[in-house]
Amino acid sequence: xxxxxxxxxxxxxxxxxxxxxxxxxxxxxxxxxxxxxxxxxxxxxxxxxxxxxxxxxxxxxxxxxxxxxxxxxxxxxxxxxxxxxxxxxxxxxxxxxxxxxxxxxxxxxxxxxxxxxxxxxxxxxxxxx
Amino acid sequence: xxxxxxxxxxxxxxxxxxxxxxxxxxxxxxxxxxxxxxxxxxxxxxxxxxxxxxxxxxxxxxxxxxxxxxxxxxxxxxxxxxxxxxxxxxxxxxxxxxxxxxxxxxxxxxxxxxxxxxxxxxxxxxxxxxxxxxxxxxxxxxxxxxxxxxxxxxxxxxxxxxxxxxxxxxxxxxxxxxxxxxxxxxxxxxxxxxxxxxxxxxxxxxxxxxxxxxxxxxxxxxxxxxxxxxxxxxxxxxxxxxxxxxxxxxxxxxxxxxxxxxxxxxxxxxxxxxxxxxxxxxxxxxxxxxxxxxxxxxxxxxxxxxxxxxx
Amino acid sequence: xxxxxxxxxxxxxxxxxxxxxxxxxxxxxxxxxxxxxxxxxxxxxxxxxxxxxxxxxxxxxxxxxxxxxxxxxxxxxxxxxxxxxxxxxxxxxxxxxxxxxxxxxxxxxxxxxxxxxxxxxxxxxxxxxxxxxxxxxxxxxxxxxxxxxxxxxxxxxxxxxxxxxxxxxxxxxxxxxxxxxxxxxxxxxxxxxxxxxxxxxxxxxxxxxxxxxxxxxxxxxxxxxxxxxxxxxxxxxxxxxxxxxxxxxxxxxxxxxxxxxxxxxxxxxxxxxxxxxxxxxxxxxxxxxxxxxxxxxxxxxxxxxxxxxxxxxxxxxxxxxxxxxxxxxxxxxxxxxxxxxxxxxxxxxxxxxxxxxxxxxxxxxxxxxxxxxxxxxxxxxxxxxxxxxxxxxxxxxxxxxxxxxxxxxxx
Numbered sequence: 001x002x003x004x005x006x007x008x009x010x011x012x013x014x015x016x017x018x019x020x021x022x023x024x025x026x027x028x029x030x031x032x033x034x035x036x037x038x039x040x041x042x043x044x045x046x047x048x049x050x051x052x053x054x055x056x057x058x059x060x061x062x063x064x065x066x067x068x069x070x071x072x073x074x075x076x077x078x079x080x081x082x083x084x085x086x087x088x089x090x091x092x093x094x095x096x097x098x099x100x101x102x103x104x105x106x107x108x109x110x111x112x113x114x115x116x117x118x119x120x121x122x123x124x125x126x127x128x129x
Numbered sequence: 130x131x132x133x134x135x136x137x138x139x140x141x142x143x144x145x146x147x148x149x150x151x152x153x154x155x156x157x158x159x160x161x162x163x164x165x166x167x168x169x170x171x172x173x174x175x176x177x178x179x180x181x182x183x184x185x186x187x188x189x190x191x192x193x194x195x196x197x198x199x200x201x202x203x204x205x206x207x208x209x210x211x212x213x214x215x216x217x218x219x220x221x222x223x224x225x226x227x228x229x230x231x232x233x234x235x236x237x238x239x240x241x242x243x244x245x246x247x248x249x250x251x252x253x254x255x256x257x258x259x260x261x262x263x264x265x266x267x268x269x270x271x272x273x274x275x276x277x278x279x280x281x282x283x284x285x286x287x288x289x290x291x292x293x294x295x296x297x298x299x300x301x302x303x304x305x306x307x308x309x310x311x312x313x314x315x316x317x318x319x320x321x322x323x324x325x326x327x328x329x330x331x332x333x334x335x336x337x338x339x340x341x342x343x344x345x346x347x348x349x350x351x352x353x354x355x356x357x358x359x360x361x362x363x364x365x366x367x368x369x370x371x372x373x374x375x376x377x378x379x380x381x382x383x384x385x386x387x388x389x390x391x392x393x394x395x396x397x398x399x400x401x402x403x404x405x406x407x408x409x410x411x412x413x414x415x416x417x418x419x420x421x422x423x424x425x426x427x428x429x430x431x432x433x434x435x436x437x438x439x440x
Numbered sequence: 441x442x443x444x445x446x447x448x449x450x451x452x453x454x455x456x457x458x459x460x461x462x463x464x465x466x467x468x469x470x471x472x473x474x475x476x477x478x479x480x481x482x483x484x485x486x487x488x489x490x491x492x493x494x495x496x497x498x499x500x501x502x503x504x505x506x507x508x509x510x511x512x513x514x515x516x517x518x519x520x521x522x523x524x525x526x527x528x529x530x531x532x533x534x535x536x537x538x539x540x541x542x543x544x545x546x547x548x549x550x551x552x553x554x555x556x557x558x559x560x561x562x563x564x565x566x567x568x569x570x571x572x573x574x575x576x577x578x579x580x581x582x583x584x585x586x587x588x589x590x591x592x593x594x595x596x597x598x599x600x601x602x603x604x605x606x607x608x609x610x611x612x613x614x615x616x617x618x619x620x621x622x623x624x625x626x627x628x629x630x631x632x633x634x635x636x637x638x639x640x641x642x643x644x645x646x647x648x649x650x651x652x653x654x655x656x657x658x659x660x661x662x663x664x665x666x667x668x669x670x671x672x673x674x675x676x677x678x679x680x681x682x683x684x685x686x687x688x689x690x691x692x693x694x695x696x697x698x699x700x701x702x703x704x705x706x707x708x709x710x711x712x713x714x715x716x717x718x719x720x721x722x723x724x725x726x727x728x729x730x731x732x733x734x735x736x737x738x739x740x741x742x743x744x745x746x747x748x749x750x751x752x753x754x755x756x757x758x759x760x761x762x763x764x765x766x767x768x769x770x771x772x773x774x775x776x777x778x779x780x781x782x783x784x785x786x787x788x789x790x791x792x793x794x795x796x797x798x799x800x801x802x803x804x805x806x807x808x809x810x811x812x813x814x815x816x817x818x819x820x821x822x823x824x825x826x827x828x829x830x831x832x833x834x835x836x837x838x839x840x841x842x843x844x845x846x847x848x849x850x851x
Contacts, residue, residue, distance in 0.1 A: 005404040006631040007564060010623070012400075014165040020571045021167045034600070036585040057497040085500045085591045090599060099585070164567040254448045258470075258783070325561050326633055334456040334559050334787045406633040407561025409784045410470065 035101040036086045041075040043118035045096035048073040052088035052097060061088055066118070079105050079113040135213070135223055145209055149357035150174040152395055156360070159399040174357070178350050186346030193250040197343075200247035201351035204240045208358045211236035215365050216294045218376055218383025225291035230282055233290065233366065234275060240359055241267050241321065244330065247352075248340025259339025262410055263323075263330035269417035270320030270327070276425040277310040277317065278370050280432040290369055297373040304374060306435055310428040311371040313421055315397055318363050320417070322356070324398060326405045327413055364394040445473060448783070452481050456559060456787035459797035463774075463790070470783050475775045479768075483801040488819075490761040495521055495595060495730060498758065502748075503589055505763060506799045508551060510589045511544045512741035513748070513763065513799070518593050519674060520737040520750040521758075525595075525730045531676070532720045533597030538676040539713045540584060540592050542706045546617065547576045548742035549699045549706075552794050553624060556696065559787040560637045565627070572620050579613045582606055597723020607714055618707045625700050638693040642777040642789035645690060652776060655769045656744020657702065658793050661687045661694030668740040680712050692792040728756050741766055743794045765799030 022029055031037065039061075048071070050063050060081035066072040075097075086099045107113055135141055153174040161168025188194050214229040216222040222229070241263060248260030282288060284303060285296035297304055320327040331339040341352055368390035375386045408416065445468050452460035460481040466474040486505055490498045503514040515537055522529060529537075550573040557565030577587045583606055584590035592598050602610075628634060644654065649662040659666060667684040669677045685701035687694040734751040744766025751760040770793040777789055817825060830837065 003630070004632045005401070006627050007404050008400070010568075011163045011403050011564065015159070015162050017165065019162065019167045020165045023167075032582045032585075034585050035581060036591070055494075055496050057493065057500040083500055083504075084586070085589075086585070087496060087500065087591075090594070091496075164564050165571060166567060254446060258448070258467075328561065329784070332561065332784065334561070335784055337455060403564050405562070406557070406565075406631075406637055408633060408636065409782060411782075412636055 031101045031103060033101065034099075035103070036084045036099045038079065038084075038100050038102040038105055038115075039077055039082070039086075039088070040098045040100050041077070041117035042096045042098070043072065043074065045094045046073045046075070047071075047094055047096075049093065051091045051093065055087050055091040057085065057087065058083055072118075075117045077115045077117070079107075079115060080110065136209075140212055140217065140223065141209055145212055145358050145361060146354060149354060149361050150178065152361050152364075152391070153357045155392065156395055156399050156402075159396060160403055163400070163403045178354065181345075181350035181353065182347050184346045186348055187343075189251060189253060189343050191252040192343065193252075196246055196250040198348060200243040201344075201348050201355060204243040204355035205351060205358065207236045207239035207243075208355060208362050212362050212365065214290060215362070215369050216291050216376075217365070217369075217387045218378075218380060219294075221291045221294075225289055227292075228288045230278070230288050230290050230293075234278065237321070237359070237362065237366070238267070238271070240355055243355075244340045244352075247344070248342075251340075251343040253343050255336045255338070255342045256340050258336050259330045259332075259342065262336075263340055265410055266320055266323075266327060266329060266413065269414045270317045270421075273313055273417060273421040273425040274317035274321065276422070276429050277313040278366075280310045280425070280429045281307050281370055283429070284432045284436050286436070290366075293370055294373045294376055298376050301374055303435070303439075304372070306432065307371055307428070309424060310432075311367070313425045313428065314367055314371065315394070315401075316421055317417075318367060319398065319401060320413075322360055322363060322398070325402045326408045328407060329410050329413060332407060360395065360398070361391065364391045364398075367394055444468070450786055450790075456790065457795075457797075458555070459795070461771075461795070461797050461800075463786070465778075465783065465786065467783055472778050472781050472783060472786070475778050477771060477775055479771065479797070480801050482797045487761050487763065487802060490758060492757065494728070494756045495758065496728075498761070499593060499595070500591065502761070502763070503591065503593075506765070506796050507588050508548050508796060509544065509741045509743060509746070509799065511540050511592065512739050512746050513765075514590075514593045515541065515675070516737050516739040516741075516746050516748040517750065517761070518595055519739070520735040520748050521595055521730060521752075522726075523735040523737065524733040524750065524752050525726065527596050527724055527726060529597050530721045530724065531718045532601075533722045534676045535713055535717050536598045536600075536602055536722065537593065538680070539602070539710060540580070540590060541675065542709045542713070543576060543580055543583075544590075545742045546703060546706050546710075547573060547580065548794075549703050550576065550617075552699060552742075552791075553696075556638075556788065556791050559791045560634070562634065565624075568620075569624065572617060575613050575617055579610055582609060594723055594726075596726035597721070599723070601722050602717070610714065611711070614707050614710050618704070621700065621703050621707070625704075628696055628700060635693065637788065638691070638696060639689070640691055640693075641781070641785045642692045642695075642792055643690055644773060644777055648776060649690075649773070652773050653769045654744075654773045655766050656741070656794075657695050657698040658744065658770050658773065660685060661698045662690040663688050666745075668738050668745050672738055674737070674739065676713065679716070680709055682709050682712075692788055695792045729754060730756070730758075743767060743796060743799075744770060746799075763799070763802060765796065765802075767793065767796050767800040768802075771795065771800060 046063070048063060048065065052061050053063055058081045060078045060083070062076045063073050064076065066074050089097045089099055137143060154169065154171055157173070158168040188197055211233045213224050214222050214233050216225070245260045245263045248256040248263065282293055284306070285293045287293060287296065323331055331341065341349065344352060368387065372390050376383060378386070445466055448465050448467055450463040450465060451457050452462050462478040462481065464476040465472050486501060490501060493501060499514060499518060502517040503510045505513045550569050554566040554569040554573070557563065557569070580590060581587045583602060584592045584600065592600060644658070644662050646663045649659045649664050654662070654664070655666070663686060665684065665686055670684055682705045685698050685705065687698050689697065730752045732752055732754040734749065736747065736749050739746045746766055747764040749762040750758055753759045774790055774793060778786060781789065827837065
C-alpha cells in the first residue's frame, strides 16, 4: 500500500539514538594497520638501486647519496606529489620502505611537505621536516 | 509610547526576530537529529544573519534596483503587522477588531508576492522561473488554507481571531471537531512556507535558489529573516485557531503554553520535511486540488452542520 | 507568464551536477523543447599521459580516471595488458580482484541512492545511505589500504592478500548492509512521493536503448538483457552464480529498482567468493617490457560497460591507451530522454544514468563562435595551433625549448 512518510518510524527512532557523526578532530578515527599513509625509510637497508624512483608514478621520491659517507643513501619524499600507492614499497628489493598509517599530513607551507630521511652522516634514520 | 514598545519590542520586531531565529535553530536541529546526525549549534542562525549582513550587496545590472531592494523590507513589515492581531494568551490580541482574520490572512499572502516580485525583477533566468513557480504554488494552497481556517471561524460565528479564542474557551470540546481542518492547515502551511514537499519555488538542485538567486548581503539576510518570521507567525496563527485551549490561566502560564503550542507545530513541520521528497509543480497542484481542497470543504460543511445542531 | 522560449543553462556549474558538463535547455514554460549537450569540461589528457609512463606507473594513472569506479578502470587496463603479455593470473588473485570489484559496486550503488535522493529533495535518504556507505568503505580500507583508489591490482595479479582475520569482519559488514538495503527496497517501493517523482520520468524504450547504445543499469531497466559479467566472463565470474537484474519499467524508477536488485546480488556474490576462495599464490611475475600487440578488454563497471584498448610496441611504455567509459555511451541517451520533459525532471534524469564525467571526457571538440562550426583536431594539428596562438601573443617557445635541452644535456 502506498503511503507517504514510509520512513517515519525510522526517523522518529533516530531522534533518540546517538548521532552517527564522529566528532573529528576531538575523536580520532584510527585507520587499519595496513593503511597506506606516509612512507618511512630505513636507511640501513637501502642499497641505492633507485628502483623506487623508476616505478613511482609521480616522481615523488628521490634517492641521493649522503655526501661524505660511503654507500649510504638518503631519501627525499615530496608529500604533495606522493600518491600513497605504495608501489615503491613493493618494488624495493631490500624492503627499505614502509607505509605507515599516518594520514594527518596537512601543512600550511609548501616547503614543509618535503620530508628528508637520514641526511646526517652516520646518524640514525631520523626524519627532518 | 506603549504603541512604540509594542511595535518594536514585544510582540513586534525584536520578539519575533529572536523567536524566529530560535525557531529556525529548533527546526534545523530536529531535522538533523532525525537524520541521525548532529545539527548546528544554538547560535548558528544568529551567526548566519550576522555573516550575511556583513557581506557585499550585488544588485544585478539588468535588475530593477528599487523593487529589488524594497522587497525584503516589505516582506518583514507585513509579517510583523500580521502578528499584532494574533492572540497569544487570553482572549484578546493586542489590536483586535472585528474582521481581523481577513486582514491577517491577507498580510500573510504579501510575503509570497514579494518573493515573486523580487525574483521577477532580478531578470535572471533562474529567478524568473522560481518566481513564476511561487505564484503558481500560491494558487494551489491558498484556497485550502483559507477554507480550513474559516471553518472554526464560522463555528464561532465571528470574523475576529480574538472572538474565535473566546468562543473556544467557552466550549473547549468543540476543538476536536476541527482536527481534520488542522491537518489540512498544516499541509497548506507547508506550501506557504515553501518547505519540502512543497519547496518547489526554491528547488536547490533545479533552479539554484529560485527567486533568491541574485540576492546577497543584507537583502538576503532580511529575506531569510522574513522566512523565519513567517514560520513563527504561521505556527502562531494555527495555534490560535486550532489549539485555543488553556487561555485563561493568566499571562505567564499562558505565554508558556503558547510557546509550547508553537514548538509543537514547528516539530510537525520538521517531521514532514524529513519524511517526504519534493513534488513537481504539476503534481503539487493536482494533489492540492484533488485531495486537500475537498477535505477542507468537507470540514467546512461539517462545521456548518455542527453549528446548526449546537444552536 | 508569456509562453516564449528561453534558454537556461544546467551547468557547467550547477548544484544538480556533481561534475561539470554543459546542458543547454530551451524551455517553453516548464516544458523542454530542445537540449544541447557539450562535453569536455573535465578533460585532463590522461590518454596522452599514459604514453609517457611505464606500465607500472600507468596502472596508478588509469586508476585515477575516476574516484568511484577506480578499480574498474584499473582492472580493465590490466586485463588488456595481461592478455597482450600472455600472463595467466592465478585463481586466488582473480577471486580477490572480483571481491574488490563487488565491494566497489556496493559502494557505488549506495552512493547513487544518496545522490538520487538529494536530487529529488529527499535529503533523509542521502544521509542514511551515505552513513551505510561508511561501513563498506571501512571494509575496503581494511582489505586494500585505502578508502578510494584501492591500488589492489598489479600486472599479473593482486598486491595484497585477504587474511583470515579480515573475513569475519567482511561477512559481518555484508550482513548489516543487507538488512539496511532491504529497508531501502521497502522505502523505494512503498514511499509514494518517491514513486511520483521517479515514475514516468526519463522514458527510454527498448529499441531506443539498443539504437542509442545505452549500457549498464540504464539499458537493463529498459529490458535489454546485457551484462558483461555473464556474456563475456572475466575475473572469477565464470565460476560464480548470480542473476542479472532486468526490469521493464523503462524509466528512472526502473533504474532504481535495477540498482537495488544489483546490490542484493552483490551481497550474494561476496559471500560466494569468500566461501570459494581458493588457496595459492596471488600473482605471477610480470616482465617489464610487454611484447608488441594490442588487446581490447571489457568490464562491467557499476555504471555500465567499460572498454579499454591497449596497444604495445615491445618497450616498457604503451603506444596507445584508449578508455571508453560507460557514461560516454549513456550521455547520448539523456538528450533523447528529456525531450518533451519538464525542467523539474532534469536533475533526476541526468542523475539516473549515474554520470561520471571524469570518466567520460577523453576528447574536446572545438566550436567556432562566429560560424558555429564544430570540428576536431588531431595531435599534430593541436600542437601547431597551440604554438601559433602563443606566437600571436608574443611568446615564442622555440628559444625556451633550445635552452631547456642544453640545460638537460649538461646535467
